[in-house]
Amino acid sequence: MDIKQRVLGRIMQWWGPRGGLAQFHHPTGAVGHVAGWIMGRRSSNVARNRWAVQLLDVQPTDRVIELGCGPGVAIAALATRAIRGLVVGVDHSQVMIRQARRRNRAAIRAGRVRLIHTPVERLSISDRPFNAALAVNTVGMWPDPTARLHELARLLRPGGRIALVSQPRCPGATAATSAAAANELAGLLTEAGFEHLRTEMLELDPPAACVLGHVAPADDAELVARPTARS
Numbered sequence: 001m002d003i004k005q006r007v008l009g010r011i012m013q014w015w016g017p018r019g020g021l022a023q024f025h026h027p028t029g030a031v032g033h034v035a036g037w038i039m040g041r042r043s044s045n046v047a048r049n050r051w052a053v054q055l056l057d058v059q060p061t062d063r064v065i066e067l068g069c070g071p072g073v074a075i076a077a078l079a080t081r082a083i084r085g086l087v088v089g090v091d092h093s094q095v096m097i098r099q100a101r102r103r104n105r106a107a108i109r110a111g112r113v114r115l116i117h118t119p120v121e122r123l124s125i126s127d128r129p130f131n132a133a134l135a136v137n138t139v140g141m142w143p144d145p146t147a148r149l150h151e152l153a154r155l156l157r158p159g160g161r162i163a164l165v166s167q168p169r170c171p172g173a174t175a176a177t178s179a180a181a182a183n184e185l186a187g188l189l190t191e192a193g194f195e196h197l198r199t200e201m202l203e204l205d206p207p208a209a210c211v212l213g214h215v216a217p218a219d220d221a222e223l224v225a226r227p228t229a230r231s
Protein backbone atom coordinates (compact mmCIF):
# COMPACT_ATOMS: atom_id res chain seq x y z
CA MET A 1 0.00 0.00 0.00
CA ASP A 2 1.49 3.39 -0.91
CA ILE A 3 1.94 6.22 1.56
CA LYS A 4 -1.09 8.19 0.30
CA GLN A 5 -3.42 5.21 0.84
CA ARG A 6 -1.96 4.59 4.28
CA VAL A 7 -2.57 8.22 5.24
CA LEU A 8 -6.16 8.09 3.92
CA GLY A 9 -6.77 4.86 5.88
CA ARG A 10 -5.40 6.46 9.07
CA ILE A 11 -7.56 9.57 8.58
CA MET A 12 -10.64 7.34 8.30
CA GLN A 13 -9.66 5.26 11.35
CA TRP A 14 -9.43 8.45 13.39
CA TRP A 15 -12.26 10.42 11.82
CA GLY A 16 -14.93 7.69 11.38
CA PRO A 17 -15.68 7.03 15.05
CA ARG A 18 -15.57 10.80 15.78
CA GLY A 19 -18.59 11.63 13.62
CA GLY A 20 -16.83 11.62 10.24
CA LEU A 21 -19.11 8.82 8.99
CA ALA A 22 -22.10 11.22 9.01
CA GLN A 23 -20.30 13.24 6.34
CA PHE A 24 -20.46 10.21 4.05
CA HIS A 25 -24.27 10.12 4.43
CA HIS A 26 -24.80 13.72 3.45
CA PRO A 27 -21.56 15.59 2.76
CA THR A 28 -21.92 19.32 3.36
CA GLY A 29 -19.57 22.31 3.50
CA ALA A 30 -15.79 22.12 3.75
CA VAL A 31 -15.81 18.89 5.80
CA GLY A 32 -18.13 17.26 3.26
CA HIS A 33 -15.70 18.34 0.57
CA VAL A 34 -12.93 16.43 2.42
CA ALA A 35 -15.21 13.35 2.67
CA GLY A 36 -15.76 13.50 -1.10
CA TRP A 37 -12.05 14.01 -1.69
CA ILE A 38 -11.33 10.84 0.31
CA MET A 39 -14.05 8.84 -1.51
CA GLY A 40 -12.66 9.92 -4.85
CA ARG A 41 -9.10 8.82 -3.99
CA ARG A 42 -9.18 5.99 -1.46
CA SER A 43 -8.02 2.92 -3.39
CA SER A 44 -10.63 0.55 -1.89
CA ASN A 45 -13.39 3.00 -2.79
CA VAL A 46 -12.18 3.44 -6.36
CA ALA A 47 -11.63 -0.33 -6.75
CA ARG A 48 -15.13 -1.30 -5.54
CA ASN A 49 -16.79 1.29 -7.80
CA ARG A 50 -14.87 0.16 -10.90
CA TRP A 51 -15.51 -3.49 -10.03
CA ALA A 52 -19.26 -2.87 -9.69
CA VAL A 53 -19.37 -1.11 -13.07
CA GLN A 54 -17.57 -4.05 -14.65
CA LEU A 55 -20.08 -6.51 -13.11
CA LEU A 56 -22.99 -4.46 -14.45
CA ASP A 57 -21.78 -5.28 -17.98
CA VAL A 58 -22.62 -1.89 -19.47
CA GLN A 59 -22.96 -1.78 -23.26
CA PRO A 60 -22.03 1.17 -25.53
CA THR A 61 -25.62 2.32 -26.12
CA ASP A 62 -26.89 1.68 -22.58
CA ARG A 63 -28.70 4.26 -20.49
CA VAL A 64 -27.57 3.83 -16.89
CA ILE A 65 -28.63 5.53 -13.65
CA GLU A 66 -26.55 5.67 -10.48
CA LEU A 67 -28.19 6.63 -7.19
CA GLY A 68 -26.03 8.18 -4.47
CA CYS A 69 -23.23 8.82 -6.95
CA GLY A 70 -21.03 10.73 -4.48
CA PRO A 71 -17.95 12.28 -6.13
CA GLY A 72 -18.68 10.48 -9.41
CA VAL A 73 -16.06 7.69 -9.50
CA ALA A 74 -18.51 5.10 -10.86
CA ILE A 75 -20.08 7.70 -13.17
CA ALA A 76 -16.67 8.16 -14.84
CA ALA A 77 -16.26 4.39 -15.24
CA LEU A 78 -19.81 4.02 -16.58
CA ALA A 79 -19.26 6.83 -19.08
CA THR A 80 -16.20 5.10 -20.57
CA ARG A 81 -18.46 2.12 -21.34
CA ALA A 82 -21.77 3.76 -22.33
CA ILE A 83 -20.02 5.75 -25.04
CA ARG A 84 -23.13 6.18 -27.21
CA GLY A 85 -25.62 6.06 -24.34
CA LEU A 86 -26.37 8.16 -21.28
CA VAL A 87 -25.26 8.02 -17.65
CA VAL A 88 -27.41 9.80 -15.04
CA GLY A 89 -26.04 10.39 -11.54
CA VAL A 90 -28.25 11.32 -8.57
CA ASP A 91 -27.16 12.60 -5.15
CA HIS A 92 -28.76 14.76 -2.43
CA SER A 93 -25.46 16.45 -1.61
CA GLN A 94 -24.66 19.62 -3.54
CA VAL A 95 -20.98 19.17 -2.60
CA MET A 96 -20.94 15.67 -4.15
CA ILE A 97 -22.72 16.81 -7.31
CA ARG A 98 -20.10 19.54 -7.68
CA GLN A 99 -17.24 17.06 -7.32
CA ALA A 100 -18.91 14.56 -9.68
CA ARG A 101 -19.37 17.39 -12.19
CA ARG A 102 -15.67 18.26 -12.01
CA ARG A 103 -14.64 14.61 -12.39
CA ASN A 104 -16.89 14.12 -15.45
CA ARG A 105 -16.66 17.53 -17.12
CA ALA A 106 -15.87 16.29 -20.65
CA ALA A 107 -18.62 13.63 -20.71
CA ILE A 108 -21.16 16.18 -19.38
CA ARG A 109 -20.17 18.61 -22.12
CA ALA A 110 -20.58 15.82 -24.67
CA GLY A 111 -24.12 15.16 -23.34
CA ARG A 112 -23.25 11.63 -22.19
CA VAL A 113 -23.46 12.31 -18.43
CA ARG A 114 -26.21 14.15 -16.56
CA LEU A 115 -26.14 14.85 -12.83
CA ILE A 116 -29.25 15.49 -10.75
CA HIS A 117 -29.15 17.11 -7.31
CA THR A 118 -32.06 15.53 -5.44
CA PRO A 119 -32.78 12.98 -2.71
CA VAL A 120 -33.65 9.59 -4.23
CA GLU A 121 -36.99 9.71 -2.41
CA ARG A 122 -37.95 12.77 -4.47
CA LEU A 123 -36.48 11.64 -7.77
CA SER A 124 -38.70 12.40 -10.71
CA ILE A 125 -37.29 11.58 -14.09
CA SER A 126 -39.10 11.78 -17.40
CA ASP A 127 -36.64 10.28 -19.85
CA ARG A 128 -36.78 6.64 -18.76
CA PRO A 129 -36.38 3.72 -19.32
CA PHE A 130 -32.86 2.76 -18.30
CA ASN A 131 -31.00 -0.45 -19.12
CA ALA A 132 -29.15 -0.62 -15.82
CA ALA A 133 -28.99 0.89 -12.34
CA LEU A 134 -26.22 1.08 -9.76
CA ALA A 135 -26.00 2.07 -6.10
CA VAL A 136 -22.72 1.78 -4.15
CA ASN A 137 -22.63 2.10 -0.35
CA THR A 138 -25.78 4.17 -0.22
CA VAL A 139 -28.92 1.98 -0.07
CA GLY A 140 -28.73 1.72 3.74
CA MET A 141 -28.91 5.53 3.94
CA TRP A 142 -32.21 5.85 2.05
CA PRO A 143 -35.57 6.23 3.76
CA ASP A 144 -37.69 3.14 2.97
CA PRO A 145 -35.21 1.40 0.64
CA THR A 146 -37.78 -1.18 -0.55
CA ALA A 147 -40.06 1.60 -1.81
CA ARG A 148 -37.07 3.25 -3.51
CA LEU A 149 -36.12 -0.02 -5.22
CA HIS A 150 -39.73 -0.47 -6.39
CA GLU A 151 -39.55 2.99 -7.97
CA LEU A 152 -36.20 2.11 -9.49
CA ALA A 153 -37.63 -1.06 -11.03
CA ARG A 154 -40.19 1.13 -12.79
CA LEU A 155 -37.40 3.27 -14.24
CA LEU A 156 -35.78 0.20 -15.80
CA ARG A 157 -36.70 -1.64 -19.00
CA PRO A 158 -38.12 -5.16 -18.69
CA GLY A 159 -35.03 -7.32 -18.18
CA GLY A 160 -33.08 -4.27 -16.95
CA ARG A 161 -30.10 -4.90 -14.67
CA ILE A 162 -29.33 -3.65 -11.18
CA ALA A 163 -26.21 -3.82 -9.01
CA LEU A 164 -26.26 -2.88 -5.32
CA VAL A 165 -22.93 -2.74 -3.55
CA SER A 166 -22.05 -2.65 0.13
CA GLN A 167 -18.63 -2.46 1.71
CA PRO A 168 -19.37 -1.98 5.41
CA ARG A 169 -17.38 0.94 6.81
CA CYS A 170 -18.40 0.58 10.45
CA PRO A 171 -15.49 0.09 12.87
CA GLY A 172 -14.58 -3.60 13.27
CA ALA A 173 -16.38 -4.73 10.08
CA THR A 174 -15.30 -8.19 8.87
CA ALA A 175 -16.12 -10.61 6.05
CA ALA A 176 -19.13 -11.72 8.10
CA THR A 177 -20.41 -8.12 8.19
CA SER A 178 -20.10 -7.97 4.39
CA ALA A 179 -21.93 -11.29 4.00
CA ALA A 180 -24.75 -10.02 6.25
CA ALA A 181 -24.94 -6.81 4.21
CA ALA A 182 -25.20 -8.86 1.00
CA ASN A 183 -28.09 -10.88 2.47
CA GLU A 184 -29.86 -7.69 3.44
CA LEU A 185 -29.48 -6.22 -0.07
CA ALA A 186 -30.70 -9.47 -1.63
CA GLY A 187 -33.75 -9.39 0.66
CA LEU A 188 -34.56 -5.81 -0.37
CA LEU A 189 -34.21 -6.66 -4.07
CA THR A 190 -36.46 -9.69 -3.71
CA GLU A 191 -39.10 -7.60 -1.89
CA ALA A 192 -38.93 -5.03 -4.68
CA GLY A 193 -39.55 -7.75 -7.31
CA PHE A 194 -36.09 -8.18 -8.81
CA GLU A 195 -35.19 -11.66 -10.05
CA HIS A 196 -32.23 -13.94 -10.81
CA LEU A 197 -30.14 -12.52 -7.98
CA ARG A 198 -26.47 -13.35 -7.67
CA THR A 199 -23.85 -12.12 -5.22
CA GLU A 200 -20.20 -11.39 -5.97
CA MET A 201 -17.51 -10.49 -3.43
CA LEU A 202 -14.40 -8.36 -3.92
CA GLU A 203 -11.57 -9.24 -1.57
CA LEU A 204 -10.98 -5.92 0.15
CA ASP A 205 -10.70 -5.32 3.89
CA PRO A 206 -13.54 -5.81 4.67
CA PRO A 207 -14.81 -7.40 1.41
CA ALA A 208 -17.22 -5.50 -0.83
CA ALA A 209 -20.43 -7.35 -1.70
CA CYS A 210 -22.30 -6.76 -4.95
CA VAL A 211 -25.80 -8.17 -5.40
CA LEU A 212 -26.95 -8.22 -9.03
CA GLY A 213 -30.47 -8.77 -10.30
CA HIS A 214 -32.91 -8.18 -13.13
CA VAL A 215 -36.35 -6.69 -13.59
CA ALA A 216 -38.66 -9.43 -14.91
CA PRO A 217 -38.49 -9.57 -18.72
CA ALA A 218 -41.66 -8.50 -20.58
CA ASP A 219 -42.91 -12.12 -21.04
CA ASP A 220 -42.52 -12.93 -17.33
CA ALA A 221 -44.22 -9.67 -16.40
CA GLU A 222 -47.19 -10.69 -18.52
CA LEU A 223 -47.33 -14.12 -16.89
CA VAL A 224 -47.29 -12.55 -13.46
CA ALA A 225 -49.89 -9.93 -14.41
CA ARG A 226 -52.42 -12.34 -15.96
CA PRO A 227 -53.73 -14.16 -12.87
CA THR A 228 -54.09 -10.84 -11.05
CA ALA A 229 -56.13 -9.43 -13.98
CA ARG A 230 -58.53 -12.44 -13.85
CA SER A 231 -59.02 -12.41 -10.08
Ligand SMILES: C[S@@+](CC[C@H](N)C(=O)[O-])C[C@H]1O[C@@H](n2cnc3c(N)ncnc32)[C@H](O)[C@@H]1O
Binds near residue numbers: 027073093118119136
Ligand atom coordinates in the same frame (compact mmCIF):
# COMPACT_ATOMS: atom_id res chain seq x y z
C1 LIG B 1 -20.82 6.59 1.27
S1 LIG B 1 -21.23 7.69 -0.02
C2 LIG B 1 -20.92 6.66 -1.46
C3 LIG B 1 -20.72 7.48 -2.69
C4 LIG B 1 -20.41 6.68 -3.95
N1 LIG B 1 -21.48 5.79 -4.31
C5 LIG B 1 -19.11 5.93 -3.78
O1 LIG B 1 -19.12 4.72 -3.52
O2 LIG B 1 -18.06 6.58 -3.95
C6 LIG B 1 -23.00 7.76 0.00
C7 LIG B 1 -23.58 8.75 -0.96
O3 LIG B 1 -24.98 8.59 -1.00
C8 LIG B 1 -25.58 9.86 -0.97
N2 LIG B 1 -26.94 9.73 -0.39
C9 LIG B 1 -27.26 9.24 0.84
N3 LIG B 1 -28.59 9.26 1.02
C10 LIG B 1 -29.13 9.78 -0.12
C11 LIG B 1 -30.47 10.06 -0.54
N4 LIG B 1 -31.52 9.82 0.25
N5 LIG B 1 -30.65 10.60 -1.77
C12 LIG B 1 -29.59 10.85 -2.58
N6 LIG B 1 -28.30 10.60 -2.24
C13 LIG B 1 -28.07 10.07 -1.03
C14 LIG B 1 -24.65 10.72 -0.12
O4 LIG B 1 -24.79 12.09 -0.35
C15 LIG B 1 -23.29 10.18 -0.55
O5 LIG B 1 -22.78 10.88 -1.65
